Amino acid sequence: MIELELLKNEVSVCTKCPELVEGRIQTVFGEGPLNPDVMFCGESPGKTEAEQGKPFVGQAGCLLSNIISACGWKREEVYICNCIRCRPPKNRNPLQSELKNCYPFLAKQVSLVNPKFIVLLGSVASTYLLGINITAARGRWHTCFDRPTIATYHPAFLLRQGGEDSVKYKKEVWQDMKMLLAKLK
Numbered sequence: 001m002i003e004l005e006l007l008k009n010e011v012s013v014c015t016k017c018p019e020l021v022e023g024r025i026q027t028v029f030g031e032g033p034l035n036p037d038v039m040f041c042g043e044s045p046g047k048t049e050a051e052q053g054k055p056f057v058g059q060a061g062c063l064l065s066n067i068i069s070a071c072g073w074k075r076e077e078v079y080i081c082n083c084i085r086c087r088p089p090k091n092r093n094p095l096q097s098e099l100k101n102c103y104p105f106l107a108k109q110v111s112l113v114n115p116k117f118i119v120l121l122g123s124v125a126s127t128y129l130l131g132i133n134i135t136a137a138r139g140r141w142h143t144c145f146d147r148p149t150i151a152t153y154h155p156a157f158l159l160r161q162g163g164e165d166s167v168k169y170k171k172e173v174w175q176d177m178k179m180l181l182a183k184l185k
Contacts, residue, residue, distance in 0.1 A: 030081030039115035043124035122154025
């Protein structure tokens with residue numbers, strides 16, 4: 001779609017966040033088909049994503065791909081993006097001002113991509129877009145950009161957990177995905 005390419009080009013030359021622009025390798029816009037059943041939205045690109053210009057391609061991306069596959073989809077069948085398009089320095093969380101600066105791009109991207117459902121990945125996306133932290137947000141339905149939305153743990157968070165915590169949080173993510181799959185049927 002031409003409009004989505006134009007938006008991607010606009011994002012690639014954005015200078016609203018000087019600290020992000022200063023260290024930017026390239027922007028990470030998002031990828032996937034138009035009109036997908038599901039859009040996954042995380043917080044911000046990591047180092048590998050910034051180097052490749054693609055969302056969720058590092059270790060967390062591998063885990064997200066496994067989650068997508070467990071749901072019965074191919075990665076190419078869903079849309080994947082982040083709240084902001086530039087990697088924050090030292091992989092810190094995005095600042096409120098950075099989230100606000102990128103919000104119009106995300107809103108337009110959601111409108112153009114037109115997913116049926118949105119899955120917010122992690123606390124930053126949940127807190128910014130729903131106004132509640134991930135613990136309070138997960139396990140129930142919300143509305144974001146006028147679309148049914150669920151929030152679940154970020155794959156990077158899952159990778160940082162060990163032992164019993166890892167099993168617990170992965171089970172909770174699977175519960176969230178089953179909620180989504182039930183709505184899609």
